Amino acid sequence: MGVHEESLTVLSFSLLPALALLLPLLGAAGAAAGGERRPRVRNWSAVLSTGGTLAVVVSLLSRVLGEGPVYFELGFLRLGERFSCGLEVDAVGAFFALFASILWFAASVHAFRYMDHEHKRTRFFLFMLLTETATLGVFLVQDFFSLYLFFEAMGLLAYLLVIHSETDRARAAATKYIGMTVIGGLSLIGGIFLYLGYAGTTSFRPLVESAWLTGPFKVAALLLLIAGFGVKAGMVPLHIWLPDAHPAAPSPASALLSGVMIKVGAYGILRTVLSFLQAPAAHGAEGHAAAGHGAEGAVHAAEGLAADVRMLGLAIIWIGVATMFVGMLLALVQRDIKRTLAYSSVSQMGYILFGLGCLGYLGAEGAMGMGGGLYHIINHAFFKGCFFLAAGSVLFCAHELDMFKLGGLWRRMPLTTLFWCIAALGIMGIPLGNGFVSKTLLHHAILESHHLAEGAHLATAGWVKAAEIMFIITSGGTIGYITKMTYYTFFRRPDPEHASHLEHVREAPGWMLAGSGLLAAGVLFNGLFPGFLLRRLVGPAVGTVPGLDAHYVEHLAHTPIFLWANIREIFIPLAIGLGIFALGAWPDLLGVRRRGPDLFQFRLPRWLGVDFWYLAAARGSLRLLFWGKRTYAPVKEGVVSLCRRGAEATVYAVREVIYPSLTARPVSWVSRQAIQLYGNARRELLPRIREYQGDIAVGALVIAVSLTLFLIMRLM
Amino acid sequence: MRLLHNYHYAAAMVLFCVGLYTVIVRRNIIKKLIGLNIMETSVFFFFVSLGYLDGGIAPIHAGAADPARMVNPIPQALILTGIVVAVSVTALALSMVILLYRQYGTLDVDRLMREEEPEAAEGGKEE
């Protein structure tokens, strides 16, 4: 019943979370106040506020690691006792908040100069800072209710960052983005509702005495939650907005988008998995508590639930695999640097999901998977941020992002090239780069999962093995496209027709170098001293997670990295990657004209991409809708006019036919009839009457008598 | 032979029918009025005959008249009122007949009523 005690841990009050949310708001206010008239005020307020936030978050993290979770009562949306939005920070949240604020700091530093050639700068800074508040908010809460609050805010605020340049491309991308955001948000809140019904609370720690819905609802809750977060995480097949949105945004923004925002999705999935991980324990306790069924029933239920979570884990693993593989494939065939980076982000998210999937699959022993995931999250934040900022510098200096039109930049912008290469080391997972560490951890995690499956003779063992193979192949592909991009952008001699306007390219200004340099340093540091982060950050963060086996956490914290066994693992992917690169780039390497099918120029038909079908579906439904309206309108008109005509007809009938016939004086009508009758009778009868006067007199008398008999009988 | 005893009722009925027939059938409004009067008369006759007593005497309580042989005075009293009413109605109606004849130049009820309906035209408007 670890969960039970966990849920009862005493929280200590702290102002830091609120401060972390407040500072960016102040910065935003300052930026807005500065405006176009006092740009320096604006930029400095952005830099200072993000820096301050970074400081605050660091102290927050140290405190959380020191003395456990802290809370700050935020009086928002208090609907009775059950729903209220309050800040509460545990190690994992603080951990995410940390690298988020690092990236924001770097981005704002970089944006200091980068935004010079953009328009509507004030709006950019304003919304960048607001988005930081929202994003940090997501990390600093402990229940889905509050999380949804900040999550939605973040999604909608980021819209302004995506659409910033307001070119047609940006608008299209932003439309796609907002659509996906709305859908994701809806499926998210749907999932939260079901989770509420499932766990009896919106907190990440399910209530012990919670009303459990039956299986289908639980599964639906899981799917909806993961889909909701997955949209942000760029999870295949919900990734379609990502490769459009990231390049469309200004470089600092895209650094943030792919450095942090998609991690928010990963964070959400992590939280989901953890919450469902804790469920069995809670359910067991509930089973004991409930007088209804005995302990063994509870145990059965618990096992059943564990199995569920394992299946969930496998599902996530494979989602991760699909994501990383598809992202890799698409990244290979791009020519736009930022687009390539965007697809690479998709693929890297695949790694992270992969780790979380291992966590789910291993259940209580999943420390390794989670550690790998977290570590890779940091790493990806660093090198991808560095990539984007460097790409921003390239764009800023060379006004060009098509790698085939660039080349030989290493002479003109050496520092940028250096940072780029460091980041490349990181992402490729070469030792000394940070990627190596996290990929090693992930690989261990999948191996552990495989051992578990083998040991328990699970039917899913084969799938796990296959996942591992896919993992290695994808790593190879990653190496391939990174090499390609680096080679074409920086080292290849530019084509003569493009060489002309690469003449004047100079090194990027200091502010931008500072931004990317900061991150490059991070890459190297993490790569060189993995133990530091593992013991100081990842280990403790994982350790605070309830329901995880402490022994495995310990093991994670002291995993040896630089072993031959691990380094050996690199060679296979390296071989694959270089092979792919050689296959695609040999003409340029050998300096011959490229002919025939070209791997790097290869374009898949549109109908293979999911978004083609999404758009088709959306357009189709809209067309259907309007068709329905067009057809419905005349029908309605017809009915209405029919009714009206009917009414008119009735009125006419009444006025022209019934009314006269009613008001024609019956008296006169009767009289006319009677008179005719009388006239005829007279003409006919008069002669005869003259003959039979006497008889008629008698007859008349008789008639009169018979007429009056009735009354007389009564009267007497 | 009760019928012979009550022949006056029968006569009243016959008169009433005759009056009604006249009112309904005749197109000349004056004849209609006459029919009305016939009806009224029949009703009066009926009333008076209610109080009639064979060999009855006027109900004057003077001298030693036998109350049992007096006719019932109430109907007669009522009928006096009724006659007054009837007369006044007839008078009014006749005056109207005169007016109508002046303005429409006819006494034929159909021709009268076949004139333009009042609500359609400004007929009611004073000239």
Place this chain on the structure above:
Amino acid sequence: MQESTFSVIPLLAVLLPWASLLAILAFPKRAERLRLWLCFLGSLATFGVVLSLLPGVLDGNTYTIKLASVVESLEMRLTVDTLGYYFALVVAFLWMLATVYSMSYIDHKHNRFFAFMAMCESFMLGCAFSANMFTYFIFYEMMTFGSYPLIIHEETTMARRAGYKYLVYAIAAGTVLFFAIVAHYFWGDGQLGFGSYGVLSLEFASRAALMTVFFTYLAGFGVKAAIMPLHGWVPDAHPAAPSPASALLSGVILKAGAFGIIRVCFNVFGADLLRELEVYVVMASLACITIVVASVFALTQDNLKRRLAYSSIGQVSYIILGLAMLAHDGALGGVMHLAHHALMKGCLFLCAGVILVKTGKKNISEMAGIGYQLPITMICFSVAALAMMGTPPSVGFVTKWLLGSGSLQAGLPVYIVVLLASALLNAAYFLPIIYIAFFRWEGDEVDEHGERHHPKLVFGKEADHKLVVPVVVLAALVVIVGIWSNVPGFPYSLVSKVVNVIFP
């Protein structure tokens, strides 16, 4: 209800709007500014009077005053209970803002418009404070006929036709309602009052009888509440009416029907009886159909106010759905939505009015770049529109959340699907407006990169203050009420009192 103290304040609140009427009668032709300001003061004073009751109501007192009575069981009585007070607060507040707005919006026949505004306000307050169905019906009918001149104020052919349609619907509904009340009076053996747990019960009458009463009530109020088969007048009346009037229409007057249904469900039938009769199924299904279908219709409209009108149809059914859940949170959300929707939709319609006044544009497709001509207005519009989608932290989110958890309490998560579908459709028909207003413009220009850039847009001059201030206030409230909805006087503080009693 517990014992209630005598007080003239409700009567005062009902009578105060007529003060502006006096102002109009005082100088019908001269001193226009003074006259208008007096009208505004009238509504302001009304709001103040209503507000003055707040502390007492929060303490749980109820104030009552008897106006007239036919017989003991059939009397006209004003009573301020928590529910009625909540409605009255919404009415008085929105009316005050609408009056300010109209002062600069209405350009002809001020006297008629303001006179009928004032009358309708007094009638609406009467509805809110009614102590029994009899009184409610009386004020309701008067309000129906009083709001007709507001609808046809423009006196265009369209307006006339809309007004005609409105009258037809309203009169038919009134008749059905009348029948319902007589049947209620007959079978409830003369108990027309509002009881905390309902007054009808199966002791008095048969099941069929009670169902008849309920459905006639539903049909009678449903026309005002625009439940789907009976909604025909709404999409015509809203675009035809002047914007403040249409804001009031969908903000408050539609709610008069919804409020009637609330009264019927809570105070006439009571939750248990409804559960027993199982009529809530019909309510819920009608509401769900309305929510979805209305949103789909809204999607196809190009006329802004028409689109808003359809969205109102859908939104008001949220209230019905919340009631039909017969669960604590559902009822809470539904009743709170009454105020929430008033705020949001009021803001949206007033924004539409500003657009109409400043640019004369009716259709969404013409509104490209309007966000730069009217920045403040359109920002407020966006806030309200996002709230309609249920974006936190806004009133719309509160509603959606409560309804969702209510449907879980009711054990019918299927409602959640409806809510999400409606939210999706809301997004589908509100976001394009914002997008068009801010991010699209005529005459893009092409730069050297072949990228098209928008022309340099400068922020236009905003409309008259009287137009903008109400919009801003409403937009601000949309967020503030959403965040701190438990502040005394805000919806949660009032409604939870009522609902906690009914669904302990």
Place this chain on the structure above:
Amino acid sequence: MGAWRHFPIFMITLPLLGAVLLPFLGYARERWVPYAALLPLGTSTLLGLLLMGRIPADGFLSYHLGGWEPPFGIEIRLDYVGLFLMLVVCGITFLALVYSRRYIGKEVSGGQRTAYYVLYLLLSGAMLGFVATGDIFNLFVFMEILALSSYALVAITGNRNPVRAAFKYILMGAPSSIMVLLAVGFLYSATGTLNMADLARRIAESGYTEVLIVSYILLVVGFGVKAALFPLHMWLPDAHSIAPSPISALLSGLLVEVCAFALVRITFSVFTLRSSDLVMGTADAVGVAAVAAVLYGGIMAILQKDLKMMIAYSTVSHVGYIFLGITAFTAEGLTGAMYHMLDHGLAKACLFLCAGNFIYLKGYRRIEDLKGAWSQMPWTCFAFALASLSVIGIPPTAGFISKWYLILGNVKGGKWLYAVVLLAGSILAAVYCLRVIYYMFFQAGKEGAWEESWRDAPPAMLAPVWTLSLATLFFGIFSSLLIPSLLKAAAYLL
């Protein structure tokens, strides 16, 4: 034995006396006649008000003329309902008389003005007596006076159409009164008495015979013609729309109802054997006729082009209301009928007087002519709107209360269908009233239709109109003044 016991007879005789004396004044000082005519009516109104508190809701005041004991003497039998109706009659006749001065001064040529007032007083006196009398033959006599004066008043202007309408009226009215007379004769022959209470007792003893059937049917038909019950209403639209407006107000505001009330008296306090299928059968027939009246009258009113014609047809349908209330045979229904007499009297009188205003100022009769009337005659139009709201039955006007009780009564009587019909009737009423209101308020007038600016009717004509329209409102809001006692009285009648 206070003096107030003599009030009823004074109330009746004062107008008649005035009618006798007025001609002399007419010869001497014709200008004074209108004012002098107010005197008796005002007095009787006053007396009635004084009497109001005296008569208990569940009792009656029996006054013997000249001290002769009934059944020999003539009895005035005044119960609460009767007094209530007498007050309505007094009030409305008084107001219409106030209105008449200007109107008649314009419409009727000099010589006939005095005649007009004489007949007017006759009419009102006759109505009062008709309501109050406890003797069935007096009922007939008063009815005849009433009918005579109304014939004459319809034709008072002496023009083509009025005379023709009046003659039509006679042609249907006279036979009906003869039928009533015949019925009286039958009753007398069957029971040997004419006093109502006496009749009731004897009928109760003797049980019912065919004679009673015949006489009851004759009475229903006879009064039905005067009350313009549906199939027998032919005379009403012409007469009411052609007559001078105050007279139309009286005819459809009072006369119709008084006759309906006579039928109530006959039914409830003479033919007391309600168990018998005699009354029940007739009542069903009457109910069917009333349903037809409600619908037919409403539809016809919608179809009219002439304003007064429309109002007259709405009277036809409202007579149907009253009869539906009576045939419900429940206290609520009867109360509704009674209250509807009041409300309908006020509202209809008000409507006709408003129409009179239009005719008086502009000579406009057609509904189309009233477009934009509001801009020039606001007071009249407002009064018209208020009264027609009462006709529709919009709360809080008196029409709402009466409709409430009518429907409630029918529901309690188990006649759901009739309740629905009443509702349908009110919908029709809404249609034909709101059309006029719409024309008045929201339509622009034709060119030159209202050229001279801001000239409403003179106060002498506005005052009655407004009094009436406000009275509908007053009796709607403060219906508690009458309803409880009416309920008790109705229960007592049953």
